[in-house]
Amino acid sequence: MDLTDSPSPVQAPARREQTAAFSPLYQQIRQLLLQALEKGEWKPGDMIPSEFDLARRFHVSQGTVRKAIDELAAEHILIRRQGKGTFVATHREPVVRFRFLRLSPSDGEAVPAESEILWCRKMRANAEVAAALDLRSGDGVIYIRRLLRFRGEPTVVDDIYLPASMFKGLTMAVLTENDGPLYGLLETRFGVSMVRADERLRAVPAAEDVAQLLNIECNKPLLRVDRVSYTYGDRAVELRYGHYLTDQYFYRNTLM
Amino acid sequence: MDLTDSPSPVQAPARREQTAAFSPLYQQIRQLLLQALEKGEWKPGDMIPSEFDLARRFHVSQGTVRKAIDELAAEHILIRRQGKGTFVATHREPVVRFRFLRLSPSDGEAVPAESEILWCRKMRANAEVAAALDLRSGDGVIYIRRLLRFRGEPTVVDDIYLPASMFKGLTMAVLTENDGPLYGLLETRFGVSMVRADERLRAVPAAEDVAQLLNIECNKPLLRVDRVSYTYGDRAVELRYGHYLTDQYFYRNTLM
DNA sequence: TAGTGGTCTAGACCACGGA
DNA sequence: CCGTGGTCTAGACCACTAG
Structure with missing residues (x-):
């Protein structure tokens, strides 16, 4: 039984100042779980302890742990599998x-994407880029340019910036020997899990270099997707400019 | 105490066939609430009965009603306001x-959109359109073309199709005398609430008529957004083709 | 002060997956 | 068969809003 997280459980919510910001127990548990994930206590794909074990560890009831895990599952940070356990x-x-x-194809x-790495170099x-990644101008970043094909058709050009210090x-x-998704590589090789991303979409005319790669004429409309990806704790760790050719494919989204 | 929904509560989950599809109580309650919403028992903006009242009505515990409402709140169909109640x-x-x-502006x-209705006529x-709205070819639909401006700048052209039978x-x-959002009008005047929408985004060159409306040159890249909107029960009730000028604005999205 | 949603608990039992 | 997550209950108490 591991008690290091909370020798005196967690902050008891019963005895608190009325004026203090109220934070329910299950939110505190959620934070503790996030911290454990950030520390790498459980790695992507791992099974985390059962709800009852966690309840004992944090000195709360199983129902409270459950509610914390519910939230993390809703954020797709954890995945529940009935009968098996809860996994990262x-x-x-x-x-x-x-x-x-x-x-998605029209x-x-x-169909799975075929990725070709065109560039990978360190730069400043x-x-x-610095603003998006919460760095200082001139800090080292890794720049990657890649081309994605679907059924052999060039469809996406990505320009990716990663903080050099983390990778x-x-x-x-x-990159070339990795045949899975880039985020999978960053996870297993560098311990950085992408948890959320914000995207900004615009329609733009194709620049010359991108047009060549996609085998289209210059100035043809492309969907430009600017993405900032975050890991645990809302830390930005990737800036990506994507150019999508949307003749045969579309970007799908659901509003709720 | 209204028992019409369930003279013999709801189907007791304890005594069911192993092979039968298992539906937890709170899901059944969720369905009953959705049916009540669909019937118009509570209108948008209304407060629904308290959790304890609903628990008595459905012969379940407050916790079970709570979980049903939790889901509907996560879908933004209901809105909880602590200390006040739960609202449609x-x-x-x-x-x-x-x-x-x-x-969002770059x-x-x-800033709020200013809407100008350009067209509104009935057609077949x-x-x-029929496929998207689950109609038959030739069924009556209402076609609306409108222009949205932000700070006076023409930015969006929408072509909207609605089933004539419902509206x-x-x-x-x-349309012209309504100064709020279109969906607000459809709600209050026709009792149809939009609950979810699926969108497909592409970059396209501006057609001549759209270019004129947006005051841009022909073939300039535009973000085209095809949207199908749904009301309770996944019923499609709107097809919309939007053309967005993304020079000063972008389409924002969060991936989780 | 009353009424609402929100939290937390303890316990019982069910559904599912795998040994 | 056991261990996991999933459901349901009853009850106590807290937090927020409004009259």
Whole structure:
């Protein structure tokens, strides 16, 4: 029984100042679970302890742990499997990739992307990149340009910026030998899990270099997707400019 | 105490066939609540009965009602307000509109849209419209074309198709005198609440008529948004083709 | 002060997966 | 068969709002 997290349980909610910000027990448990994930106590794909074990560890009831896990499951940070246990989500599972790559074919079946790495080099962050990644201008970043094909058709050009300090050893060779999703690589090799991303979409004319890669004429309309990805604790760890050719594919979204 | 919904409570989950599809009590309650909403028992903006009242009505515990309401609140169909009650969501609240109109300015503050109705006429559904709205080709639909401006700048052209049978009396005059959101009008005047929408985004060159309305040159890249909106029970009730000018605005999205 | 939603508990039992 | 998550209950108490 591990008590290190809370020698005197967690802050008892009963005895608190009326004026203090009220934080329910299950939210505190949620934070403790997030911290454990951040520390790497459980890795993507791992099963975490059972609800009763966690309840003992945190000195709360199983129902309270359950509610904390409910929230993390709703955020797709944890995944519950009845009869088996609760697991740390991983981008290696196709169901997760599906959430982050939102291109679907206008007709026909969805098909896995074929990725070709065109560039990978270290450089210094300009003001825009630095601002997005919460770095200082001039800090080291890894720049990756890649081309995605579906059924052999060039469809997406991605320009990706990652903080160099977090991904030491990420080279062309490493990227090329990885045949799964990029986020899967970042997870297993660097221990960084992407949990959320904000995207901004615009229609833009194709620049010359992108047009060449996609085998289209210059100035043809492309869907440009600017993405900032976050890991636990809302820490931005990736800036990505995507150019999507949407003749045969579309970006799907559900409003609720 | 109203028992009409369930003279013999709801189906007791304890005594069911192992092979039968298992539906937890709280899901059955959720369905009953949805049916009540669909019947119009509570209108958008209304407060629904308290959790304890509903528990008595359905012969279940308050906790079970609570879980049903939790789900409907997560879907933004109901809205909980601590200390006040639980309310039926309405598109008149700005917080809801914000979820369905996802354009944000590249810089500066968000600003309300000014809507100008350009067309409103009844016509017959072609195959594409009929398929999207689950109608037969040739069924009556109402076609609306409108222009949205932000700070006076023409930014969005929407072509909207609605089943005529559901929106009898929806005319140019009705649309013009309505100064709130379209979905608010459909709610209060026709009792149809939009609960969910699926969108498909592409980059396309501006057609001539749209370019004129947006005051841009022909073939300039536009973000085209095809939307199908649903009311309770996954019933499609609106097909909308939007053309967004994304020079000063972008479509925002969060991946989780 | 009353009424609403929100939290937390303890316990019983069911559904599911795997040994 | 056991261990996991999933459901349901009853009851106590807290937090928020409004009259």
